[in-house]
Structures are given as C-alpha cells and as structure tokens.
Amino acid sequence: MTYNEQEFLQLSGLQHFSFCRRQWALIHIEQQWQENLRTVEGRLLHGRAHDEQQRERGGDVLILRGLSVFSGQLGLSGKCDVVEFHLSQEGIPLQGEEGLWLPFPVEYKRGEPKKDDADRLQLCAQAICLEEMLCCKIAQGALFYGEIKRRVPVAFDAALRDEVVRLSDEMYALYRRGHTPKARPTKGCNACSLKELCLPGLAKHRSAATYLTRYIQEDEP
Numbered sequence: 001m002t003y004n005e006q007e008f009l010q011l012s013g014l015q016h017f018s019f020c021r022r023q024w025a026l027i028h029i030e031q032q033w034q035e036n037l038r039t040v041e042g043r044l045l046h047g048r049a050h051d052e053q054q055r056e057r058g059g060d061v062l063i064l065r066g067l068s069v070f071s072g073q074l075g076l077s078g079k080c081d082v083v084e085f086h087l088s089q090e091g092i093p094l095q096g097e098e099g100l101w102l103p104f105p106v107e108y109k110r111g112e113p114k115k116d117d118a119d120r121l122q123l124c125a126q127a128i129c130l131e132e133m134l135c136c137k138i139a140q141g142a143l144f145y146g147e148i149k150r151r152v153p154v155a156f157d158a159a160l161r162d163e164v165v166r167l168s169d170e171m172y173a174l175y176r177r178g179h180t181p182k183a184r185p186t187k188g189c190n191a192c193s194l195k196e197l198c199l200p201g202l203a204k205h206r207s208a209a210t211y212l213t214r215y216i217q218e219d220e221p
C-alpha cells in the first residue's frame with residue numbers, strides 16, 4: 001500500500017504505538033501530552049542530536065543531523081537524529097561529495113537499552129524511509145543510549161521490517177477510525193508520561209463512581 005503525503009503520520013509515534021496503543025492515540029489522535037522527567041530529558045538529548053543543517057566530515061564518514069525523512073510505503077514522516085554516510089563501494093553518490101556513501105542512521109535515546117523493540121522499530125522505520133528516498137539498501141544502524149553512553153548496533157532484518165509495516169498499517173487503521181483504545185494497565189504504566197491523564201487506576205474498577213466511592217471509603221478513619 002502507498003499512503004498519501006497529506007495524511008502521513010509521525011514516524012516517532014511508532015515507538016509510542018508499540019509501547020501502548022492507548023498512549024499513542026492520546027498523543028496523536030487526542031493531542032494530549034504530559035511532560036514528565038523522561039520526556040524533558042529525552043527532548044534535551046534530542047535537542048543536541050537535532051542540531052539541524054549541520055554537515056560534518058570526519059575521515060571516511062560524513063554526518064548529517066536532523067535530516068527530514070518520509071516513506072509513502074509506511075505513510076510516515078519525521079526526522080533522523082543523525083545519519084552517517086560511510087564511504088563504501090556499496091554506497092550511493094551524494095551531491096557535492098566524491099565517491100559512494102552508505103547511509104547509517106543513529107538514534108539517540110535517554111536511559112538504557114529496553115527489553116522491548118520500540119527503539120529498534122523506530123530506527124528501522126527511519127532506515128526504510130532513507131532507502132525509499134535514496135534508492136539504496138541499508139542493512140544496519142545504531143541506537144545510542146545516554147545512560148550507558150555507547151551505541152548498540154541494530155540489524156534491519158526481515159522480521160523487524162515486517163513488524164514496522166504491520167504496525168504502521170495498524171496505526172493508520174486506528175487513526176482513520178479516530179479510535180482511542182481503552183486503558184489496559186501494565187507494569188509499563190509506571191514509566192508512562194500520560195499516566196495521570198490516562199488514569200489507569202480507573203480501568204481496574206467498573207466505573208468512575210465505584211472508584212471514587214472506594215477512594216473516599218479508604219480515606220475515612
């Protein structure tokens with residue numbers, strides 16, 4: 001399927017979507033956003049990485065920051081923190097540069113590597129965008145984690161690519177329906193920036209009235 005440019009969704013939403021469909025819908029359908037320490041820290045880290053229009057050259061590596069990318073296949077658009085172009089016979093020509101250059105996306109994240117695939121999926125979506133825009137094949141990239149201060153390599157294998165396509169299609173289906181899924185509290189809710197808005201505690205009870213009644217009773221001496 002090819003999506004219309006007018007309806008492209010935010011590429012960065014893919015990580016929210018894979019973490020929690022409801023969180024994604026609150027942010028991208030209902031336009032809710034609540035800052036917490038994690039989102040502020042994440043933005044500061046991205047601010048440094050997204051130093052737009054910068055182009056650096058270090059030996060056989062050319063570095064571009066804040067590069068805008070999109071994909072009609074995924075229907076997503078966004079920005080890459082950093083795209084390195086490595087001098088390689090398997091690369092592509094770049095305007096103003098001699099030789100062939102192989103793109104290598106690098107995404108900056110606060111914290112440490114996660115157990116789930118959210119970060120890998122976002123990076124892989126960036127790679128698919130770059131492949132579509134530059135007519136090339138990108139086999140790998142890397143995630144840089146602020147807490148461990150090093151890169152973790154990511155291979156863009158068939159399984160990861162299929163999951164990116166499947167999730168972006170599902171994201172579109174929800175977006176077109178304008179549907180926000182119900183809260184399904186998990187351990188991940190503790191780290192969720194929308195915890196207070198989402199009120200996962202309410203989902204454990206039958207209704208808001210039941211929740212408030214219990215809350216008042218528990219508060220009584």
Ligand code: SF4
Nearest residue numbers: 020023189192195198
């Ligand atoms: S609090 Fe939990 S259920 Fe609600 S949006 Fe966040 S992760 Fe999803």
